[in-house]
Amino acid sequence: MKKVLLMAIGWLLLVIGPLVGLLPGPGGIPIVAAGLILILSQSYTARKIFVRLERRFPRVIGPLHRFMRRRQPQGKPADG
Numbered sequence: 001m002k003k004v005l006l007m008a009i010g011w012l013l014l015v016i017g018p019l020v021g022l023l024p025g026p027g028g029i030p031i032v033a034a035g036l037i038l039i040l041s042q043s044y045t046a047r048k049i050f051v052r053l054e055r056r057f058p059r060v061i062g063p064l065h066r067f068m069r070r071r072q073p074q075g076k077p078a079d080g
Helices: 002-021 028-042 044-056 058-068
Strands: none
Touching: 002 028, 028 044, 044 058
C-alpha cells in the first residue's frame, strides 16, 4: 500500500510540476525532480528506463542524476 501511495504522489508531482512551471520562478523544476525521485525509488522498471535514457542523452539526464545523487556527510570517507 505504501509503495502504491508513493508512486501515485510521484506521478501527481510530475503532472503538477509543468503547471507550476508556468508561474514566475523556478517552482516547477524541484517539483518534477521530487516526483521523479519518488518514482525511481519505488519502481525497478522506471530505474531501468532512467538509466537507458541517461546513456542515450547524457547531457540532458546527467545533471538531473547528479542532483538526485546522495551526498556524503562532511568528514566521512566514501565507501569503497
